[in-house]
Amino acid sequence: MPDFANHPLPRELVQSESRHSHAAGAPPALVPVTLTVNGKEMKLSLDVRTTLLDALREHxxxxxxxxxxxxxxxxxxxVHVNGRRVNACLSLAAAHEGDRITTIEGLGCPARLHPMQQAFVEHDGYQCGYCTAGQIMSGVALLGEPCGPAxxxxxxxxxxxxxxxxxxRNIVAAIQDVRRR
Structure with a gap:
């Protein structure tokens, strides 16, 4: 078996490693980002790596x-971005400068629920509730997408x-109820 420990690393690899370790110690680059969330303009200063999900939840x-x-x-x-459903965990917040973002908080309120929220209550379309916001947001988006009747x-x-x-079964029943209205 060859002894790799005694062979020097290629110069390019050593220089590359040096650059990466320096960058790792540097503070993150912040960028100004303006998002329109639930109809309100929000100005943020975010690390360029911040996902839309983390911007919404943490900031x-x-x-x-x-x-x-x-x-x-x-x-x-x-969430909805310009009316289309998007997985916020896969999308960088800085990429949504000027986009219209709607979260579950922007759909309705306890006094006036969105029809999809009301249908989820009526059809018991939730159990633990963790997925419910995402299910409702996808269900609302589905109303504007091509989808067969079954x-x-x-x-x-x-x-x-x-x-x-x-x-x-209850989630589908809730969505179908709203589709029929």
């Missing part, structure tokens, strides 16, 4: 949007949102 204290898997696989972080069509359109409790 704007809009905690209705949940951090589930943080890999875009569960849908708990679903329950199977709704299940397919909602396949990016996972419910660990298994309330899928």
């Amino acid at each position: 704007l204290r809009l905690t209705g949007t949940k951090k589930g898997c943080d890999h875009g696989q569960c849908g708990a972080c679903t 329950d199977a069509d709704v299940r397919e359109a909602m396949s990016g949102n996972i419910c660990r409790c298994g309330a899928y």
Whole structure:
């Protein structure tokens, strides 16, 4: 077996390593970002690596949007960006300068629920509630997307949102109720 410990590293690798260790000790680069969230303009100074999810939860204290898997696989972080559903954990906040962002807090309030929120209550479309905001946000977006009339069509359109409790039948019933209205 060759003895790699006695061979010097290539010069390019040593220089590259030196640059990375210096950058790691440097403070993060902050950028000004203006987001329109739930109809209000918000001015932030964010690390360029801040996700939209972390900007909403940590900087704007809009905690209705949940951090589930943080890999875009569960849908708990679903928000609307310019009317389209987006996994906020996969999107950098700085990329949304000037976009219209809607979170669950922007849909309705306890005194006047959005029809989808009301349908989730009526059809018991939640159990533990962790996925509910993302499910509702996806359900609202689905109303403006092409989707066939059958329950199977709704299940397919909602396949990016996972419910660990298994309330899928009630979630589909709630969405279908709003679609029929």
